[in-house]
Amino acid sequence: xxxxxxxxxxxxxxxxxxxxxxxxxxxxxxxxxxxxxxxxxxxxxxxxxxxxxxxxxxxxxxxxxxxxxxxxxxxxxxxxxxxxxxxxxxxxxxxxxxxxxxxxxxxxxxxxxxxxxxxxxxxxxxxxxxxxxxxxxxxxxxxxxxxxxxxxxxxxxxxxxxxxxxxxxxxxxxxxxxxxxxxxxxxxxxxxxxxxxxxxxxxxxxxxxxxxxxxxxxxxxxxxxxxxxxxx
Amino acid sequence: xxxxxxxxxxxxxxxxxxxxxxxxxxxxxxxxxxxxxxxxxxxxxxxxxxxxxxxxxxxxxxxxxxxxxxxxxxxxxxxxxxxxxxxxxxxxxxxxxxxxxxxxxxxxxxxxxxxxxxxxxxxxxxxxxxxxxxxxxxxxxxxxxxxxxxxxxxxxxxxxxxxxxxxxxxxxxxxxxxxxxxxxxxxxxxxxxxxxxxxxxxxxxxxxxxxxxxxxxxxxxxxxxxxxxxxx
Numbered sequence: 001x002x003x004x005x006x007x008x009x010x011x012x013x014x015x016x017x018x019x020x021x022x023x024x025x026x027x028x029x030x031x032x033x034x035x036x037x038x039x040x041x042x043x044x045x046x047x048x049x050x051x052x053x054x055x056x057x058x059x060x061x062x063x064x065x066x067x068x069x070x071x072x073x074x075x076x077x078x079x080x081x082x083x084x085x086x087x088x089x090x091x092x093x094x095x096x097x098x099x100x101x102x103x104x105x106x107x108x109x110x111x112x113x114x115x116x117x118x119x120x121x122x123x124x125x126x127x128x129x130x131x132x133x134x135x136x137x138x139x140x141x142x143x144x145x146x147x148x149x150x151x152x153x154x155x156x157x158x159x160x161x162x163x164x165x166x167x168x169x170x171x172x173x174x175x176x177x178x179x180x181x182x183x184x185x186x187x188x189x190x191x192x193x194x195x196x197x198x199x200x201x202x203x204x205x206x207x208x209x210x211x212x213x214x215x216x217x218x219x220x221x222x223x224x225x226x227x228x229x230x231x232x
Numbered sequence: 233x234x235x236x237x238x239x240x241x242x243x244x245x246x247x248x249x250x251x252x253x254x255x256x257x258x259x260x261x262x263x264x265x266x267x268x269x270x271x272x273x274x275x276x277x278x279x280x281x282x283x284x285x286x287x288x289x290x291x292x293x294x295x296x297x298x299x300x301x302x303x304x305x306x307x308x309x310x311x312x313x314x315x316x317x318x319x320x321x322x323x324x325x326x327x328x329x330x331x332x333x334x335x336x337x338x339x340x341x342x343x344x345x346x347x348x349x350x351x352x353x354x355x356x357x358x359x360x361x362x363x364x365x366x367x368x369x370x371x372x373x374x375x376x377x378x379x380x381x382x383x384x385x386x387x388x389x390x391x392x393x394x395x396x397x398x399x400x401x402x403x404x405x406x407x408x409x410x411x412x413x414x415x416x417x418x419x420x421x422x423x424x425x426x427x428x429x430x431x432x433x434x435x436x437x438x439x440x441x442x443x444x445x446x447x448x449x450x451x452x453x454x455x456x457x458x459x460x461x462x463x464x
Contacts, residue, residue: 001239001427002236002237002238002239002427003235003236003237003423003426003427004234004235004236004237005234005235005236005237005423006234007233007234077462077463079462082462084462092377092378092379100407101403101407101409102403102407103407105407141414144376144377144378145324145376145377145456145461145462145463145464146324146376146455146456146461146463146464147324147385147415147418147454147455147456148395148413148415148453148454148455148456149394149395149396149413149414149415149416149418149454150413150414150415151383151414151415151418151419151422152419153379162381163380163381164381171333171334175332175333175334175335175337177333181380181381181382182373182381182382182383182425183379183380183381183382183383184381184426186379186381186383186422187383187384187422187423187425187426188426190383190418190419190422190423191235191237191419191422191423191426193414193419194235194416194419194420194423194442194444195233195234195235210426212426221380222379222380222381223378223379223380224377224378224379224380229377229378230309230311230314230316230377231309231377231378231463232377232378
């Protein structure tokens with residue numbers, strides 16, 4: 001199979017109360033969506049549409065600190081201005097997902113309340129609109145230990161298995177694989193980021209040709225339970 | 233831009249002494265490579281071609297343990313059979329990169345000695361072969377803290393900037409971005425993995441349409457210096 005990753009262009013500024021599926025529909029139409037396509041949407045437009053934003057009160061840096069503390073359920077590490085947090089969703093990320101990039105002036109963007117539910121709603125509407133079966137991933141940009149730079153990961157999923165389990169699969173020479181779990185939803189989010197960029201106002205992409213299994217994956221499938229995690 | 237990711241099919245078993253560029257050439261020809269294409273190659277065929285493999289002596293599990301200790305320059309964490317190591321290249325990964333999947337029977341595969349150099353050699357030969365400018369990434373499958381499942385990352389690079397620095401870039405509303413470093417080489421490796429799979433004998437992919445900056449990136453650009461790393 002060949003994978004195609006198309007940026008969804010022409011999406012304007014999204015504001016509280018907008019319907020993300022409607023916003024995506026216009027950008028999707030020229031691509032004539034096909035059954036099996038995966039739509040990757042950066043959480044920012046989802047958060048804005050859902051009103052998961054805050055008006056900055058007082059000093060922005062101070063306000064951000066307080067907001068991060070409020071949004072975090074626990075602090076994993078802290079050094080200087082860098083705060084690695086756990087969020088109510090279970091994600092471990094910097095600043096509890098609070099971000100100013102691409103926020104409307106005077107505001108900060110939070111993570112969506114329930115990104116899986118957001119993904120599911122967008123998917124249902126788009127499936128009805130186009131009369132086909134789709135998958136939807138909501139993405140965010142996370143840092144990671146040990147490696148420089150950030151990559152996009154999946155924080156909301158609908159219609160897709162998040163982690164491909166290859167247990168029992170044989171390799172090319174007939175030996176059982178050492179590697180058994182592939183984080184395909186994160187790889188799809190990372191792939192989509194390559195056409196989106198952070199600055200160009202392209203908040204979504206369509207991935208065509210992905211043949212991985214469909215089903216009711218959830219973002220929490222990608223979160224390592226604390227008791228199995230050697231780095232918390 | 234639209235990104236296309238093509239699996240390179242028809243690559244047979246690679247053995248010590250094989251020339252990886254020659255092996256790739258046949259698989260690339262039907263795709264008519266274009267200037268700017270990025271070739272992603274799993275390190276396994278590079279290691280095999282370069283003879284970075286070991287014959288198993290005695291009990292395989294015991295042998296693997298000894299080999300991991302030998303290949304690691306330090307142990308970051310250890311729990312039961314899971315050993316998180318630093319390698320001589322600076323990578324932090326499980327088992328110092330020692331892997332049995334897709335190894336010839338009775339052998340284990342190591343990481344290439346100098347994956348950037350391997351990438352550079354492959355690139356030079358392919359550029360000469362096709363008369364165009366290419367980039368080459370050598371990939372491996374790494375786990376990560378906090379999140380379930382593995383993703384492919386770049387462990388060798390030639391002809392590509394590994395980490396995109398957006399410092400000073402403005403977002404859509406004219407505000408400087410919070411996120412400034414994007415690990416594009418890792419995102420390209422992850423994207424390529426989506427068409428390769430672990431079991432199908434597809435050890436390479438061609439990425440077409442990536443418009444990120446070219447230059448002499450190195451794999452070490454993706455490794456967070458120990459003194460900036462809160463999780464070592």
